[in-house]
Structure formats: structure tokens, C-alpha cells
Amino acid sequence: MAETISNLSRKEQVIRMAAELFKEKGYSAASMRDLAQKLGIEAASLYSHIKSKEEILRTLCFDMAADFRASLLEVEKKNVSAREKLRLGIIGHVKVMARDLTASAVFMNEHRHLSQPYLRDFLLLRINYINRFKTIIEEGVSSGDFKKDIDTKLAVMTLFSSLNWMPAWFSPDSTIEPEKLGEQLSDMLINGLKQKV
Amino acid sequence: MAETISNLSRKEQVIRMAAELFKEKGYSAASMRDLAQKLGIEAASLYSHIKSKEEILRTLCFDMAADFRASLLEVEKKNVSAREKLRLGIIGHVKVMARDLTASAVFMNEHRHLSQPYLRDFLLLRINYINRFKTIIEEGVSSGDFKKDIDTKLAVMTLFSSLNWMPAWFSPDSTIEPEKLGEQLSDMLINGLKQKV
DNA sequence: CCTACCGATCGGTAGG
DNA sequence: CCTACCGATCGGTAGG
Numbered sequence: 310m311a312e313t314i315s316n317l318s319r320k321e322q323v324i325r326m327a328a329e330l331f332k333e334k335g336y337s338a339a340s341m342r343d344l345a346q347k348l349g350i351e352a353a354s355l356y357s358h359i360k361s362k363e364e365i366l367r368t369l370c371f372d373m374a375a376d377f378r379a380s381l382l383e384v385e386k387k388n389v390s391a392r393e394k395l396r397l398g399i400i401g402h403v404k405v406m407a408r409d410l411t412a413s414a415v416f417m418n419e420h421r422h423l424s425q426p427y428l429r430d431f432l433l434l435r436i437n438y439i440n441r442f443k444t445i446i447e448e449g450v451s452s453g454d455f456k457k458d459i460d461t462k463l464a465v466m467t468l469f470s471s472l473n474w475m476p477a478w479f480s481p482d483s484t485i486e487p488e489k490l491g492e493q494l495s496d497m498l499i500n501g502l503k504q505k506v
Numbered sequence: 507m508a509e510t511i512s513n514l515s516r517k518e519q520v521i522r523m524a525a526e527l528f529k530e531k532g533y534s535a536a537s538m539r540d541l542a543q544k545l546g547i548e549a550a551s552l553y554s555h556i557k558s559k560e561e562i563l564r565t566l567c568f569d570m571a572a573d574f575r576a577s578l579l580e581v582e583k584k585n586v587s588a589r590e591k592l593r594l595g596i597i598g599h600v601k602v603m604a605r606d607l608t609a610s611a612v613f614m615n616e617h618r619h620l621s622q623p624y625l626r627d628f629l630l631l632r633i634n635y636i637n638r639f640k641t642i643i644e645e646g647v648s649s650g651d652f653k654k655d656i657d658t659k660l661a662v663m664t665l666f667s668s669l670n671w672m673p674a675w676f677s678p679d680s681t682i683e684p685e686k687l688g689e690q691l692s693d694m695l696i697n698g699l700k701q702k703v
Numbered sequence: 704c705c706t707a708c709c710g711a712t713c714g715g716t717a718g719g
Numbered sequence: 720c721c722t723a724c725c726g727a728t729c730g731g732t733a734g735g
Contacts, residue, residue, distance in 0.1 A: 337534035338619065341730060353731080354704045362730065392700075418615070422535065446699070455699045463690055464699060466675050467668045474667035493660055501698030502643070502652045502661060503589075538714060550715080551720045559714065 320358045323348065327365045328411045332476075336366060336419040366419060367427055373416040374434045376405045381441055391449030392499065398442060399498070400491030402472055407479075407487035414476035439465060455499075468498060517555045520545065522608070524562045529611040529673075533563060533619040563616060564624055570613040571631045573602045578638055588646030589696065595639060596695070597688030599669055604676075604684035611673035636662060652696075665695060 326347045330339040341362055345352040359365055380401035384394055406413040420431050443465045449455040471494060479490070523544045527536040538559055542549040556562055577598035581591055603610040617628050640662045646652040668691060676687070 335532060335534055335618070337532055340728075342728085351705060353706080353708095356731070357704065422532070449699070453701055456701050459694070459699055460690060463687075464694065466671070467691065467694055470668045470671035471664045472667075474663070474671070478663050490660075493657060494664065497656070497661060497664055497698070498694075499698050499700050501694070501696050501700075502646070502656055503696050503698075504650055504653050537712075539712085548721060550722080550724095553715070554720065 323355060323358045324365055324368055325411075328369055328409075328415050331366065331369070331419050332411050332414040336362075336415075336422040363422075363424060363427075366415070366423060369412050369415045370420045370423060370431055371427075371434075373405075373409070373412050374431065374438075376408070377402060377438055378434070380405050381438060385441070390454060391445055391452055392454040394445045395442070395449060395499070396492075396495045398445060399468070399472065399495040400488060403475065403491035403494065404487045406472070406475055407490075410476045410479065410481055417473045417476060439469060442468065464498075471498070520552060520555045521562055521565055525566055525606075525608045525612050528563065528566070528616050529608050533612075533616040560619075560621060560624075563612070563620060566609050566612045567617045567620060567628055568624075568631075570602075570606070570609050571628065571635075573605070574599060574635055575631070577602050578635060582638070587651060588642055588649055589651040591642045592639070592646060592696070593689075593692045595642060596665070596669070596692040597685060600672065600688035600691065601684045603669070603672055604687075607673045607676060607678055614670045614673060636666060639665065661695075668695070 323344070327339070327344050330344055330347065333339070334343070341355055342352045345355055348355075381398060384397045384401055387394065387397065389397070421428070423431055443461055446455065446459075446461050446464055450457060450459065450461065475490075520541070524536070524541050527541055527544065530536070531540070538552055539549045542552055545552075578595060581594045581598055584591065584594065586594070618625070620628055640658055643652065643656075643658050643661055647654060647656065647658065672687075
């Protein structure tokens with residue numbers, strides 16, 4: 310029992326350390342010997358906790374994907390306007406990222422190093438998530454919440470570009486709370502920078 | 507003479523092919539043997555055109571940086587409102603990226619693999635560029651073009667996040683012109699998605 | 704979790 | 720631009 314518990318937490322340690330290393334140097338440039346050194350063990354010993362380097366990447370990418378999916382599902386259930394759904398969806402996304410900025414950065418920048426068929430599965434999850442945000446924006450255009458003449462594809466790509474780069478420049482010891490940041494991003498996207506006249 | 511010309515164009519071929527490879531697989535995962543194969547020569551032969559793998563990365567990153575810098579300088583010279591400067595700056599940035607989307611992607615995602623002191627120099631160039639956009643936004647807040655209560659740092663990070671991810675999803679055979687795309691991005695940032703009431 | 708080790712591949716050089 | 724080759728490092732296994 311105690312052994313199972315400590316094995317689990319050791320495995321989690323390995324994955325967390327690996328996430329930091331993958332974020333810092335990139336997946337390919339991060340070696341298993343680097344990782345072992347960070348943990349104070351020999352490289353060969355890593356393999357009693359994980360099956361392969363790529364298994365770590367898979368865990369990081371698909372766990373984050375599941376969290377994003379769950380967050381969006383909650384928002385979709387709500388009976389609110391498209392504008393409010395978009396706002397809540399953005400805040401939810403930011404909150405999920407803020408829970409683990411390191412894993413978020415790996416999710417964003419290193420997923421391309423997944424091999425098949427995992428890469429394909431990952432990309433399908435991602436396109437599905439993005440399309441569901443696109444649907445919300447389209448609902449907003451139909452309902453009159455948003456302008457008729459916007460390019461919804463461009464809007465949704467702009468949104469995700471902004472969202473996904475957060476891990477790169479959002480400092481974990483920043484004073485701003487994720488909720489507040491999500492609110493500001495949402496406001497900027499919906500209302501723009503322009504002074505109302 | 508003819509030798510110099512053909513050497514130059516061969517070197518450019520090497521760099522262009524390398525850019526494609528770096529974009530596709532990432533700098534670390536892209537091997538010099540991959541690159542040689544794409545060019546139909548032996549790996550060792552690459553070194554009569556370039557000094558090292560990193561020299562290629564340096565060329566790609568610093569050439570793009572120079573182009574962005576030149577574009578912004580042109581805009582800063584103009585005697586127009588902050589809102590117009592921001593608009594022109596965005597369009598200029600998009601145009602520079604559109605001239606070479608592959609090199610732009612490498613510039614964005616692979617610069618971290620530069621070694622010192624090049625990495626430091628690169629980051630200084632980038633922060634300078636971003637700060638000059640931030641100054642334009644601050645001018646707009648002072649002049650009343652933009653809202654008083656915006657977080658200018660967040661605004662400029664949002665802007666660059668959107669801009670810089672363009673190479674990842676903008677298809678080169680897209681029907682939309684860079685100028686038009688820059689215009690739309692600029693409009694979205696300044697006016698937002700919201701329907702005017 | 705360790706020692707000992709493997710085959711593969713890396714960026715790059717010597718010499719032509 | 721090639722052949723021949725180098726030392727270093729890679730992810731991972733065997734066996735304890």
C-alpha cells in the first residue's frame with residue numbers, strides 16, 4: 310500500500326520534472342539524463358517509473374486536453390447568451406492553464422513530437438475544442454451579440470493564439486488572478502481597445 | 507564570379523531547406539543528415555556552405571528580426587494618430603511575416619535554441635520591438651484613442667500572441683492577402699467583436 | 704534504484 | 720561535393 314502510494318507520487322515527480330525540462334529546452338533537446346539528474350538518480354532508474362520518454366509527453370498532453378474539455382463542457386451546459394458563454398469559456402480556459410502553467414506550455418509547444426497514432430488523436434481533440442468555441446462565436450453573430458461581418462475563423466484563431474501564449478509570459482508569482490486575467494482577455498476580445506464615443 | 511553567385515544561391519538553398527525542416531520537426535529534432543538528404547547531397551558536404559547548424563538558425567532569426575525592425579521604423583516616422591500607427595504597425599508586421607512564413611515560424615518557435623551570446627542579443631531585439639508597440643498603445647491611451655483602463659502590457663502581449671501564431675495557421679495558398687489580414691486583425695483588436703449599439 | 708552496457712545517431716572534421 | 724571517420728550523446732535494456 311505504502312509502496313503503491315510512494316510509487317505513484319514518485320511517478321508524478323518524474324512527470325512534473327519532465328514537464329519543466331520539456332518546457333525549458335524543448336522535448337527533443339531534453340534528455341533522459343538531464344531528467345534523471347534533476348531527480349538525483351541514474352537515467353536507467355527512470356524506467357522503473359515510466360515506460361518511455363514519449364509516455365511522459367503523452368500523459369502531459371492528454372491530461373491537459375481532458376481538463377480543457379471538461380471546462381468547456383460545463384460552460385456549454387449553461388443557459389446563457391453567446392457573449393456570456395464566450396466570456397465563461399475564456400475564463401475557464403485560463404483557469405485550467407493557470408492550474409499548471411508548465412504542463413500548459415508543454416501541451417501547447419511540444420505536442421508535435423507525439424508519434425502516431427497519438428498525434429492524430431491529439432489533433433482531433435484540439436480541433437474539436439476549437440470548433441466548439443467557433444460555434445459559440447457563430448451563435449453570437451446570429452443572435453446579434455457580435456458583429457455580422459467578422460471572420461469567425463480568424464476570430465477564433467486570434468482568441469486561441471492569445472490564450473495559448475499565456476504560459477509563456479504569465480509569471481506564476483504574478484499578482485493578477487487567473488479569473489481576473491480571463492476577464493480582461495475576454496473584455497479585450499469582445500470590446501476592443503477603442504474608447505467608446 | 508559565376509562561382510560566387512552559385513555559391514551564394516546554394517547557401518540560400520541550404521538555409522531555405524533548413525528553415526522548412528526546423529519548422530516541421532523543430533531545431534533539435536532536425537538533423538543535418540535530414541537536411542542533406544532534402545538537398546540530395548551528403549551531410550559532410552553541407553559544411554562547405556555553412557559553418558554550423560546553429561549558424562543557419564542565427565541567420566534565419568536575425569534576418570527576420572531586421573525586417574521587423576525596418577518595418578516598424580517606417581511606421582514610427584509617420585505623423586499620424588496612435589490608432590493609425592498601431593494599425594499600420596500591425597499590417598507591416600503581417601506583411602513581413604507573409605514574405606516568408608517558414609522563416610517566421612522558425613523565428614518564433616526555435617530562437618530559444620540559440621546559444622549565448624546570440625540568444626541574449628536576440629531577446630534584446632525582441633523586447634525592444636515589443637516595447638515600441640507598447641509605447642504606441644500608451645500614446646493612444648493618452649490621446650484618448652484607446653480606453654483609459656486597459657492594461658497596456660496585457661494588450662501588447664495579446665497583440666503579439668495573435669500576430670506570431672499566424673505562421674502556424676495561415677496557409678500560403680490562402681486567398682486572403684496579407685494586407686487584408688493585417689487590417690482584420692487590427693480591427694478586431696481595436697474594435698472588438700461586439701456589435702455596436 | 705544501481706552498474707554495465709547496447710546499437711543508433713548526432714554535429715562536425717580531415718583530406719581530397 | 721565526396722569518402723571515411725571521430726568522439727559524444729542519445730533512449731533504452733538486462734540483470735540484479
